[in-house]
Amino acid sequence: MSEQHDFLSRRRFAGMLAVCAALPASVSAQSTTLDAIRAKGVMVIGNGGAFPPFEFIENGQLVGFDIDLGNEICRRMGVKAQWEKIDFSGLIAALTSRRVDVLITAMTKTAERAERIAFSTSYYNSGIAAASRANAPVRVADDLTGKIVAVQVGTAGERFVRDNFGAKVKQLKTFNEFPLAFADVEAGRADVVVNTLPVLKYNASRRGGKLVLSEPFDSRDVGINTRLADTAFLEEINRILAELKKDGFLDKLDEKWFK
Numbered sequence: 001m002s003e004q005h006d007f008l009s010r011r012r013f014a015g016m017l018a019v020c021a022a023l024p025a026s027v028s029a030q031s032t033t034l035d036a037i038r039a040k041g042v043m044v045i046g047n048g049g050a051f052p053p054f055e056f057i058e059n060g061q062l063v064g065f066d067i068d069l070g071n072e073i074c075r076r077m078g079v080k081a082q083w084e085k086i087d088f089s090g091l092i093a094a095l096t097s098r099r100v101d102v103l104i105t106a107m108t109k110t111a112e113r114a115e116r117i118a119f120s121t122s123y124y125n126s127g128i129a130a131a132s133r134a135n136a137p138v139r140v141a142d143d144l145t146g147k148i149v150a151v152q153v154g155t156a157g158e159r160f161v162r163d164n165f166g167a168k169v170k171q172l173k174t175f176n177e178f179p180l181a182f183a184d185v186e187a188g189r190a191d192v193v194v195n196t197l198p199v200l201k202y203n204a205s206r207r208g209g210k211l212v213l214s215e216p217f218d219s220r221d222v223g224i225n226t227r228l229a230d231t232a233f234l235e236e237i238n239r240i241l242a243e244l245k246k247d248g249f250l251d252k253l254d255e256k257w258f259k
């Protein structure tokens with residue numbers, strides 16, 4: 001009886017140890033991304049780094065509208081911003097694989113993207129447009145037919161052309177960085193570059209006005225991105241964005257980077 005009692009006691013003790021060992025993993029699994037960011041005091045932000053004026057490298061530093069926005073959001077949350085520069089085509093994968101906590105990178109909302117990642121309330125309203133040389137202007141979307149079109153990989157501009165003119169354009173040239181697509185049209189190697197109007201306007205004004213702009217082909221919203229499951233984190237971002245709109249911070253950024 002004594003040996004049997006000792007055996008059962010050892011089994012019960014081993015079972016208790018197993019339960020205790022499992023507790024930290026269980027508690028960890030229940031913590032949210034927002035909890036984790038607050039606990040470590042750092043928010044890891046994914047950004048494309050090549051989409052002026054929203055984001056670009058200047059004197060070796062990542063700067064732009066989105067950088068100022070992300071830093072201010074982190075300041076109001078009481079955490080440090082840690083920026084990760086990633087090619088635009090790899091940003092969504094970086095978010096879903098948990099390489100980064102959030103994307104603040106002028107991501108235009110589309111139905112396809114919204115199935116994979118969450119979008120905040122819009123912090124910038126835009127639209128797809130085109131920039132072309134004055135001697136062969138593209139004024140409306142249908143003018144893209146038969147043209148050599150330059151786009152940045154993974155952008156709303158690329159998706160617009162593929163979805164609406166994929167078989168109609170003469171050639172679709174893709175670039176990892178937007179300024180390279182813009183320069184290709186300036187140099188005469190492509191006929192037109194397609195992207196959101198604010199970005200086209202900014203680059204045209206700062207590159208000698210060599211290209212002329214169309215009117216917007218449609219209307220688009222730009223938002224901050226979290227993983228679909230990170231609802232508490234998204235609510236906090238939306239709360240801060242509402243503050244930034246109300247107190248005029250977003251208007252100041254627009255004045256700084258687009259005027």
